Amino acid sequence: MNEPLTKLYHRSLRISEPEETAPAPEQTLGILKAEARNLSFCYGDFKALKGIHLPVPQHWVTALIGPSGCGKSTFIRSFNRMHDLYAGSRYEGEIRFYPDDVNLLDKDVDPIQARMRIGMVFQKPNPFPKSVLDNVAYGLRVRGETNRRVLAEKVEQALRSAALWDEVKDRLEDMAFNLSGGQQQRLCIARALVTDPELLLFDEPTSALDPMATANIEELIQQLKKRVTILIVTHNMQQAARISDYSAFMYLGELIEFAGTKAMFTNPSDPRTENYLTGRFG
């Protein structure tokens, strides 16, 4: 791509100068929250992830992009051991989780332990068929919290953090299904936030939402990164450009490139990344 075209392209992606730009990974990543080391994953005979190395810098948003089927969802679902729910899955390698430097994939680590520290928001809003309050409170109830006052307080906090409180404060006893799609997804974010996770995984959180609801979620993610590290899968490059600080490009189960988002979008180092970003495949 020649110079003026690149500029136009980036303007179309709406990459603006953020007030704080993530330092380029070559310089420093700061503190890491987690790190995949030579992570491979197999479903039966199919090798879905091939030796992935990826750092997840603390308090930044890291986006995983790549064409469908490249293994990005499989990758983030390894962090909270979702694959353990299904037979025939096998991990190799490590996911180090900091500050205590524990390998999340270790045989001694109960998947529940990983899930108690790492929250997840799914592709389709998946509220439970319960009230708004019961949905958000569930993570606390699982951990044995029964005090109604504490529950109500923490639920309110979580709903405020998810920018949903004003919309639902008068209908906490309503069924969650009665909320709109965007509200349901923010409810799911509140549900994940209520237990103060250290890392929040987003698996294409806006793919089932309209543009307005998508904008709300993206803004929310920006606010949340102050208190929680975020790892997000998106098939929408513009979204990655808008909300992430670091980006990783995956292709056919491999990690092709990891860089500061701005650097990757302006100057991809691998031709496959460039081809994908310029829309030649994917």
Add this chain to the structure above:
Amino acid sequence: MSAPDVQKMRELIARRKRWDLIFSLVGLLCMLVGVLTLLVLCADMARDGIGRLNGDFFTSFPSRRASEAGILSAWVGTSLVMLVTAAAAIPLGIMAGIYLEEYAPSNWITQLIEINVTNLAGVPSIIYGLLALGLFVYQLGLGESILTAGLTLALLILPVVIVATREAIRAIPREIREGVYALGATHWQAVKDHILPYSLGGILTGVIIGLARAIGETAPVITIGALTFIAFLPPPPVTSEFPYLSFDWLFSPFTVMPIQMFNWVSRPQAAFLENAGAAGMVLLLMTLAMNALAIWVRYRFRKRIKW
């Protein structure tokens, strides 16, 4: 396209559509054979029995005189047997279903059990009667009692309850399940707080359908030795003396509606046929009421939980 082509095409369509008409007529005929036969049967039974349906019919014991005979011992027996059946089949069936669907490791033993459970639903009911005669009556010495009958029918409908439970659990979307586990819930927490409540509608529907099947079963109940003529009620469950609760009724001899009906049908006098018709109507209404209840339960739960 030119005009003659259109004409041709219309003819072709008309010719092909003739088969639609033919099939719909044949289909209608087949359906009417089934429905009309059933309606005629019901109407015939109602015509015979309607004259006998009055308060006394429900509050009288069977009698040698047809006009004085009633179904008191039969409906009380049926109700109590159903109570035992439900008390045994519901917890056993639901827990077995949850285990198979949620906890059982997927290996060949589980698969063998799965195939067997499905096939058990097709075993002729008299076989269950024979099994119960050997096991409950002779081996365990429970006697020819309400308890034996209830447990026998519970065995009979257990596969229905298990299959209904598993299907209801399987209907819960994967995303909901993953949402629960992603919050750090244990397996038991997921079952107790989500899987069981969300599948309860389907499970209850299955239970009621199973009970509606059990209520009309005659063969296994005769096999274990239910009486055909009984002129007393089981001892009441509540007594005036300490400890106020009595389970003697469980071991009481009994009869049930279909057996009472069978007894009357086999009498030569026409008057007893009227009684049989009336008892048949009551039995049919009981079954229909249970099915209606099942539909209502399903509707209630569907309204609350939509995936």
